[in-house]
Amino acid sequence: MTYQAFYRVYRPQSFREMSGQTHVKRTLQNALLASKTTHAYLFSGPRGTGKTSTAKIFAKALNCENAPASEPCNECATCITITEGSHTDVIEFDAASNSRVEEMRDIIEKVRFAPANARFKVYIIDEVHMLSTSAFNALLKTLEEPPEHAVFILATTEPHKLPATIISRCQRFDFKRLSSIDIVERMKVVLEDIGMGYDEQALKAIAQAAAGGMRDALSLLDQVVSFSNEHVQLEDVLLVTGSVSQDAFYDIASSLLKKEVAQVLSSVENLIADGKEPLRLAEDFITFFRDLLLIKTDGTLEELLEFIAPEDKFLTLAEQFDASTLYGFIDILAKTQQEMRFSHHTKIYLETALLKMAQYKATTQGTAVVDPEIEGKVAALESRLGQLTQQLQDGGASVQQNEQPRQRVRPQGNQYNAPTGRIQEVLKSATKTDLQKVKSAWAISLSSLQKSHAALLADAEPVAANASAFVIKFKYDIHCQMVADNNVLVSLFTQRIASEVGVQYELLCIPEPAWGRLRENFIQENGLNQKNSGMNDGDATTDLTDEPSFMDDVQMLETQDPLVTEAEKHFGKEIVEVIEE
Amino acid sequence: MITKMWQDFKKGNFAPVYLLVGEESYFVDETIKQLKSALQKVEEAEVMTFDLNEQPIDYVIDEADTIPFFSERKLIIAKNTSFLKATEKGKEKIDHDLKRLESWLEHPTDTAITVFIAPYEKLDERKKITKLMKDKCTVILAETPQNHDLNVWVQNEAHKHGKAITDEAIGKLLEMVGPNMLQLQMEMEKMALYLGEELEITRELVEDLVAKTLEHDAFKMLNAYLEHNQEEALKIYHDLLRQKEEPIKLVGLLANNIRTMTQVFYLQKKGYHQQQIAKQLKIHPYRVQIISNQKSRPTDQRLLQALYSLAEVDLQLKTTGGNRERHLELFLMRKL
Numbered sequence: 001m002t003y004q005a006f007y008r009v010y011r012p013q014s015f016r017e018m019s020g021q022t023h024v025k026r027t028l029q030n031a032l033l034a035s036k037t038t039h040a041y042l043f044s045g046p047r048g049t050g051k052t053s054t055a056k057i058f059a060k061a062l063n064c065e066n067a068p069a070s071e072p073c074n075e076c077a078t079c080i081t082i083t084e085g086s087h088t089d090v091i092e093f094d095a096a097s098n099s100r101v102e103e104m105r106d107i108i109e110k111v112r113f114a115p116a117n118a119r120f121k122v123y124i125i126d127e128v129h130m131l132s133t134s135a136f137n138a139l140l141k142t143l144e145e146p147p148e149h150a151v152f153i154l155a156t157t158e159p160h161k162l163p164a165t166i167i168s169r170c171q172r173f174d175f176k177r178l179s180s181i182d183i184v185e186r187m188k189v190v191l192e193d194i195g196m197g198y199d200e201q202a203l204k205a206i207a208q209a210a211a212g213g214m215r216d217a218l219s220l221l222d223q224v225v226s227f228s229n230e231h232v233q234l235e236d237v238l239l240v241t242g243s244v245s246q247d248a249f250y251d252i253a254s255s256l257l258k259k260e261v262a263q264v265l266s267s268v269e270n271l272i273a274d275g276k277e278p279l280r281l282a283e284d285f286i287t288f289f290r291d292l293l294l295i296k297t298d299g300t301l302e303e304l305l306e307f308i309a310p311e312d313k314f315l316t317l318a319e320q321f322d323a324s325t326l327y328g329f330i331d332i333l334a335k336t337q338q339e340m341r342f343s344h345h346t347k348i349y350l351e352t353a354l355l356k357m358a359q360y361k362a363t364t365q366g367t368a369v370v371d372p373e374i375e376g377k378v379a380a381l382e383s384r385l386g387q388l389t390q391q392l393q394d395g396g397a398s399v400q401q402n403e404q405p406r407q408r409v410r411p412q413g414n415q416y417n418a419p420t421g422r423i424q425e426v427l428k429s430a431t432k433t434d435l436q437k438v439k440s441a442w443a444i445s446l447s448s449l450q451k452s453h454a455a456l457l458a459d460a461e462p463v464a465a466n467a468s469a470f471v472i473k474f475k476y477d478i479h480c481q482m483v484a485d486n487n488v489l490v491s492l493f494t495q496r497i498a499s500e501v502g503v504q505y506e507l508l509c510i511p512e513p514a515w516g517r518l519r520e521n522f523i524q525e526n527g528l529n530q531k532n533s534g535m536n537d538g539d540a541t542t543d544l545t546d547e548p549s550f551m552d553d554v555q556m557l558e559t560q561d562p563l564v565t566e567a568e569k570h571f572g573k574e575i576v577e578v579i580e581e
Numbered sequence: 582m583i584t585k586m587w588q589d590f591k592k593g594n595f596a597p598v599y600l601l602v603g604e605e606s607y608f609v610d611e612t613i614k615q616l617k618s619a620l621q622k623v624e625e626a627e628v629m630t631f632d633l634n635e636q637p638i639d640y641v642i643d644e645a646d647t648i649p650f651f652s653e654r655k656l657i658i659a660k661n662t663s664f665l666k667a668t669e670k671g672k673e674k675i676d677h678d679l680k681r682l683e684s685w686l687e688h689p690t691d692t693a694i695t696v697f698i699a700p701y702e703k704l705d706e707r708k709k710i711t712k713l714m715k716d717k718c719t720v721i722l723a724e725t726p727q728n729h730d731l732n733v734w735v736q737n738e739a740h741k742h743g744k745a746i747t748d749e750a751i752g753k754l755l756e757m758v759g760p761n762m763l764q765l766q767m768e769m770e771k772m773a774l775y776l777g778e779e780l781e782i783t784r785e786l787v788e789d790l791v792a793k794t795l796e797h798d799a800f801k802m803l804n805a806y807l808e809h810n811q812e813e814a815l816k817i818y819h820d821l822l823r824q825k826e827e828p829i830k831l832v833g834l835l836a837n838n839i840r841t842m843t844q845v846f847y848l849q850k851k852g853y854h855q856q857q858i859a860k861q862l863k864i865h866p867y868r869v870q871i872i873s874n875q876k877s878r879p880t881d882q883r884l885l886q887a888l889y890s891l892a893e894v895d896l897q898l899k900t901t902g903g904n905r906e907r908h909l910e911l912f913l914m915r916k917l
Contacts, residue, residue, distance in 0.1 A: 023790050027775040036774060038767075044792070046823040145630070158825050160795055168606070168763045171771050172792040177823065212823070283904060290907065290914075297811045297914050304819055330911065338901055 006225075007218035010190050012053050013083060014071045015061075019182040019214065021050055024173045028054070029070035032061050038171050039146035042128075044159035045175025048213025051155040054175075055124045056082065059090045062151060063118040078118055089115040089122065095135075096127040104135040108142050111150050120151050128154040129161035136163055143169040177212030180204065186214060187221050191232065196225060198232040205237045208305065246308045249288045250317065252354075257320055261358050265351060278346040282337045282353070286330055292318045293326045329357050418480075418510040420518055426469045426508060427522050434465035434503075440569050441500035442562035448496055453489050456482055461562070463515065469506035477511045484509040583608060586721055590619040595654065596719035597689040599696045600662075602704060603723030607762035609698055612721060613658060616694065620656055627655035634661045638677040642685050645693040657695045665697075665714060667705040679710050686717040725760045738766060739782060742773035746782040753787045756871060757797055768792075795826065799834040800871070806913055807879045807887070814913045828909045829898050836891045843884050845872045890915075 012018045015025045024043075031037050041058075043051040060072035060082045072079050081087040093107055107123065115121040125131075131139065143152065143166065154170060156162065184203045191198050206224065210217035220240060221232075228236040238246075248271060255263040271281060287307045294304060295318040308314050336353035340346040439462055446454050459475040460483070474480035483489060490507050498504040510518065561578075568576045589595075595616075601609050617628060627649050631641050641659045649655040664677050689695065697718065704711050726734060732751050739746040746754075758764050768791050772782050775790055798817055805813035821831060841864060848858045855873060859866040890912055897908045 023775065026777075027771055027790070030774045030777045034774070034777075036770075038770070044824075159792075160824070160826070168761060168767070171767050173771075174792050177820070286904065286907065290910070293911075293914055294815070297815070304815060327911070327915065334901065334907075 005219065006190055006222045007215045010186075010193075010218060012050070013057065013060075013074050015057055016071060018050055018053065018057070019186050020178045021054070021175055024054060024175065027173070028058055028061075032058075033068055033070050035068055037062065037151060039150060040143050040152045040170040041154065042159065042162075042167060042170035042172040043153065043155045043175060044172065045157070046177055046213060047157055048210070048215035048217070049175040049178060050214065051175055052124070052126055055126075055153040055155055056090075058153065059120075059122040059124060059151075062120045062122060063087075063089065067119070087118065089118040089120070091121070091123050093123060093125045094127060095125050096130040099130045099132050099135060101132060101134040101138055104131065104138045108138055111142055112147060115149055119149070121149050123150070123152045125152065125154045127156060129156045129158045133163075136166060140165055140169070178214055179212070180207040183207040183210060183212075183214060183217045187217060190218065190221065191225075194225070196232060197230060199234055202232045202234045202237045205234055205241070209237075209241045246288075246314075249284070249308070250313065253288070253292070253317060253321075256354070256358055257317075259358055261355060264354050264358060268351065268354060272347055278350040279337065279340050282333050282340065282350055286333045286337070289326050289329045289333070292321060293323060293330075296321070296323055296326070325360065328360055332356050332360070418514045418518075419508055420510075420514075422469070423464075423471050423508055423510060423518060424522060426466045426471055427464055427519075429466040430464045431466060434467060434470065435462065436565065437501040437503065438462045438465045438470045438497060438505065439562050439565045441497045443566040444500055445493060445496035446562075449489075449493065453486075453492075456486075456489070457493070460509075465505065467503070469508055471508045471510060471515075473515045474509060474511050480509045480511045583612070583721060583723075586719075587612070587615045590615050593619065595619075595694050597691050597694065598686065598718040599694070600714055600718035600720045601696060601698045601723055602701070602720060604700055604702055605723045605725045605762055606700065607766060608721075608723035609700065610763070612723070613656075613696065616656055616696070620652070620654060620694075627652050628658065629655065630658045630660065632660050633675070633677070634663060635675065637675050638664075638679070638682050641695065642681060645685075645690055645695050648692050653692070655693050657693050659695065659697045660700075662697045662699040663701075665699050665704045665708065665711050666701045667703075683710065683713055686713055689717075725762060731755065731760060731762075734762070735765060735769070738769045739773075742769065743780075744773050744776060744782055745780055747784065749784045750782050750787045753784050754791060756867060757787065757791045757793065759794070759865075759867065795821070795824075796834065799831060800838055802831075802913075803835050803838050804875070807883070808877055809916060811914055811916065815910065818910060818913055822906055828905050829895065832891055832895045832898065832909060836888060836895075839884050839888045839891070841868065842872055842879075843881060843888075845869055846878065846881065849873060 015029060018025060041055075043054060045051055057072060060074070060079045061067065061069065063078050063082065064072045065076035065078055066073045074080070074083070078087065082090050085092065091107065098104070111121065111123075113121075125139075139152075140163070142150075146152070152170075154162075154166075159167065159172075184200075184207050187203050187206065188198070202224070206217055206220045209220060220237070223240045224232055224236050227240055248267060252264055252267045255261075255267065268281070272278060284307065291305045291308045292314070295315060332353050336349050340349045343349060442462060446457055449457070456479050457472075459479060460472045462470050463473045464471045472483075474483070494505055494507050564576065564578055599612075601612060603609070629644050631644075633641070638659075641657060645657050664679065697714070700723075704715075706712070725731070732748075732755070735751050735754065736746060754765065754768065758768055769782075772786060772790055775786070776782065798821055802814050802817040802821070805811075805817065818831070822828075841862065844862055845858055848861060853861065855869050856866060858873075859869045862869070894908050894912045898905060901908075
């Protein structure tokens, strides 16, 4: 007989033989005993966890001549033919290679016919996620109304690729990964069966490499067995799995800890001389440090270790490293890996990376843990900060220097002393008509200015005016100062207004808080003088009406908004209605 | 309402034409099952099934107008009544003679029970035929019941199998499966079978036996991560990888969850009720419930920080080479 691979010879033939998956087994067995099987099952789970095996065992148990029983007898004709794969009513369908509708239809067509020599027609559809959309639809039609004698078992590694309509018609079982213990146990059974000695460590290494898949484990074992003579040993396993012995990495890592650069480089040299690809080595280094990190994170994650075995020496090694150092190492290696892709001299890159890592340790031992890169950044930032403070001092001086000549040119422009005297003068002789005039010209003049200038005046408002000057209130000191200092702007703006209303006003600027104080003072004084002024001249009436509106500034501003006055000018007061939001 | 209809079936009160509207296939299946069993009291029911996506409506009408051979009434099922919903142009494969259907609906035969199934969330109410159908047929709404009713239903389902189920287990079950009655029924049956002689469905059993969805796993992974349970997060992550999930997709799911969390917390702070939040964010009420019932609630700052790191992971995944699975793994390993 030709040689059969382990995973085929030792495919379990009954539920009892199956490793793990207790929940699936128990449910299926209970269903068999109670004859409460449904028409569609979906087995999902990673490869090598027993989906297809379970499907076959289940098919046998369903059709076994001794049914209902929780196990197939494996002795009756039906069981034997199913095991051989020659039973006419158990149809195994590989969806991966028969993914088209036509093929699916071929199968589905025959569902209606009663089974020839069994009780159920069992369809085992493997890799069901590979079916095309129309094939799925064809299948769905049947799943919706299956004939009494049909049982579908769908098996897949990627259940999320199935349409929800299919999934919701199936009783779904999640196959879980097998634990290392389960796998090791099974391998022991196999090895004892063929009469071969073994190292416990070797089996563990295989189980780890298989990552919970029984088929992977048995294939590996197969290879190792044919490789070694009498006894399965750890070295053989490591050779077969093709990974560099973890010890080499252990040596490099501990040399890195001790900063023995020469040692590190010669070890790497040896590895490369052994024919290891530097790019691949970088990847292995990342995995190695990641495993160390994993050990540091939590001791119970042994199953997830990819590269190293959970041995004591690695545990202590992990203890000696700082988590952030390990992250730093991984970062360096990842960057190096990236660079290596574009170079022929990959070995040099790997060596530089290792040198970097050796130095990395040196910098971190001092204080807490500082990434050299970050440290560099900090240094850069510090020097920059120094420059900035320097600049700030200089700048402060220069501002002061600037201020003095400015004050000479136009002392009232300074925010700290708004031309209160002048403004008070204006207020005394302020008239509403003048203010109206200014306001009516405001919008047009503003729009004719250049953008940067208009922006400065955007938040400003004319608040008072007499025959020769008007006062503008600014929301922000800085704008006030900038406008007052800008002679060009001031003259340009007053000229614009002059061209609109025909009067060359003088422009007086004041920031809002200062304006508030000034106005209050003025109103108090004015309240005392009110009668006098009332008797004095004709303007006083307007003055009077003007004064109270100073008091409730808000209302006045609303009604006398430059925009509104502009609108009123165009459309007439009767038509314009101000709706406040 | 639907149970009353089923009781009517049992008594032998049938309407000539039914219209089943709604996405919950459990009700659709169950209604047809009830109809069948009510009809075959005396002899085997005569059932004809048509798919209106592939066969014209004339077949259904012709069949309904033919007098049944062996039974008093026959059952005619017309699936996918897609002409009742808003049409997608160019997708119509079959031209249905709706005029004929209209006139037929005025005088349906009483030797047949015709069931039109429209498994759609919404019908196009503007269409003339929709209005007429709604008027002339007995309409049965197949909608998934809301929170509390669904709990009661699960409980009843458990009793049907002769089992008891704890409230905690119901919550977990609904959380894992979602409001899909067909699937809930499947899972209940599976658990009942697993239990065999035992009587109680517990939370642990649900966790062990019920098939996990990707969304659920991603949510659990995120929670483990936020609770500084790196170990659990990594385990789930590797399980997902074994199912060949794409790391980029997982990053997206995680980010999406974090985003939803911040939104839910924010709205809660503003005094929104759970239902309102679900409506506002257009997400399922269950999700809101799970998020807001979380025991330890991470601060906004941490959430945003996590979101930011995820964005970085995403960038790395899309720009750098090497082992793709590593990037997200390192993110999960690093404590916030």
